[in-house]
Amino acid sequence: MIPASFEYTRASSVGEAVRMLAAGGEDAKVLAGGHSLLPLMKLRMATPSLLVDVGRVRELSYVRDAGDSLAVGALTRHFDLSRDELVARHAPLLAAVAGQIGDPQVRHRGTIGGSIAHGDPASDLPAACLALGASFVAVGPSGERRIAAADFFTGFLETALAPGELLVEIVVPKATGAGWSFQKFNRRAQDWAIVGCAVVRDGSTRVALVNMGASPLRSPGAEQALAAGASVAEAAERACDGLEPPSDLNASAEYRRHLASVLVTRALAEAGGAPGQEASP
Amino acid sequence: MRVSITVNGELRSDDVEPRLLLVHYLRDVAGLTGTNIGCDTSSCGACTVHVDGESVKSCTMLAVQADGCEVTTIEGLAFDGALHxxxxxxxxxxxxxxxxxxxxxxxxxxxxxxxxxxxxxxxxxxxxxxxxxxxxxxxxxxxxxxxxxxx
Missing domain, CATH: 1.10.150.120 ([2Fe-2S]-binding domain)
Known part of the structure; x- marks a missing residue:
């Protein structure tokens, strides 16, 4: 499979990338590791007229301690994230999720920014960022802005990023010592999750789900139930309230609902109680 | 676009279309057919090569992304007539x-x-x-x- 023709240009800095995107118009796409975009281009489901390759913008590959949070450069690869000591200490969920994406070859190329900007409901990192209460920093022609993960994923492969905006940083509040869990159910090694669940308990509980709707999302039903003092079983039962999971080759919507409630149960059990509060079965 | 890629220790310089996949570059331009194309969807790993020492699936990388990199294919492993x-x-x-x-x-x-x-x-x-x-x-x-x- 061969992508349709496109123009290619390589940026060496954030500023240059933003200028190139502005010049490229609405059909320009950002290329980082390429592991979300190139498969779509090979299937010709995406036919950008211009690719702005940011793969060499080395200033965007880092994990920094920013006080109450970690600042993760958008070009940080899954491989690096999975082995980073700061991430392991302050956001172990993120390291665990990154280490389970695809396979080693994919993790050598794929980047956190690429995965977030792609906004695929079947991807694991968006769910992890939702569970961690992360926010995203974007740079565009009119400057920089910060978007909460909760406001970022707006539809199927759609995000709050405007054309011409580049995702540059993921800000992850430190969850040092918080309870957490990531449950991923797939049938084959390296596959996408049929359903996944990421949980962080740090006083309140955030429950994010993979592949349970048009976009990466949190489970309002489970979160509200837990906030009201419900048991794990009651919260799991309400995990799919208001959600419309897809039916596809791998699973029907009904099967996904069942699986989600099972995975939410497991995730909450593994994450344990929030500080000062034990999870009851 | 002009790319310079070191393939199995030898620096090459070629004109390529931006849409040329690394695996096609290796097989069709460099003539190194040891790297196979299996699923062509980054699942099967038959096209795995090393880019700057790390395994990647060359069906999911553009040749232009490897510009300036060192690529090793299966042909580059044997040394001096002896298998790796x-x-x-x-x-x-x-x-x-x-x-x-x-x-x-x-x-x-x-x-x-x-x-x-x-x-x-x-x-x-x-x-x-x-x-x-x-x-x-x-x-x-x-x-x-x-x-x-x-x-």
Whole structure:
């Protein structure tokens, strides 16, 4: 499979990338590791007229301690994230999720920014960022802005990023010592999750789900139930309230609902109680 | 677009279309057909090569993304007429049946040992999760990689 023709240009800095995107118009796409975009281009489901390759913008590959949070450069690869000591200490969920994406070859190329900007409901990192209460920093022609993960994923492969905006940083509040869990159910090694669940308990509980709707999302039903003092079983039962999971080759919507409630149960059990509060079965 | 890529230690310079995939560059431009194309969807791992020492699936990378990089293919492993120790271990332990997945398996395995020099069997199995063997010959593949790690 061969992508349709496109123009290619390589940026060496954030500023240059933003200028190139502005010049490229609405059909320009950002290329980082390429592991979300190139498969779509090979299937010709995406036919950008211009690719702005940011793969060499080395200033965007880092994990920094920013006080109450970690600042993760958008070009940080899954491989690096999975082995980073700061991430392991302050956001172990993120390291665990990154280490389970695809396979080693994919993790050598794929980047956190690429995965977030792609906004695929079947991807694991968006769910992890939702569970961690992360926010995203974007740079565009009119400057920089910060978007909460909760406001970022707006539809199927759609995000709050405007054309011409580049995702540059993921800000992850430190969850040092918080309870957490990531449950991923797939049938084959390296596959996408049929359903996944990421949980962080740090006083309140955030429950994010993979592949349970048009976009990466949190489970309002489970979160509200837990906030009201419900048991794990009651919260799991309400995990799919208001959600419309897809039916596809791998699973029907009904099967996904069942699986989600099972995975939410497991995730909450593994994450344990929030500080000062034990999870009851 | 002009790209300069060091392939198996030799610097090449070629004019390529931006949409040319790295695997097609290696096979059709550089003439190195040891790297196979299997699924063409970054699932099977048959096209695994090293870019700057790390395993990647060359069907999901553009040749222009490898501009300025060092690429190693299966042809670049043998040295001075002698098989690379990993190739030798695959031969010794019958780590191949039809052989189609073998170049990718060997490239993934050498990258794995560069990251985890003394892996457990579980780590080898997980480290090769991106490579499929349609003959289901995993048992001896894992045996070959473990034997090479311990030698």
């Amino acid at each position: 120790p990993m190739q030798e271990s695959f031969r010794q332990h019958h780590g191949l049946q039809c052989g189609f997945c073998t170049p990718g398996m060997v490239m993934a395995a050498t990258s794995l040992l560069a990251e985890i020099p003394d892996p457990t069997e579980q780590q080898v199995r997980e480290g090769l999760e991106g490579n499929l063997c349609r003959c289901t010959g995993y048992h001896n593949i894992v045996k070959a990689v473990l034997a090479e790690a311990r030698s």
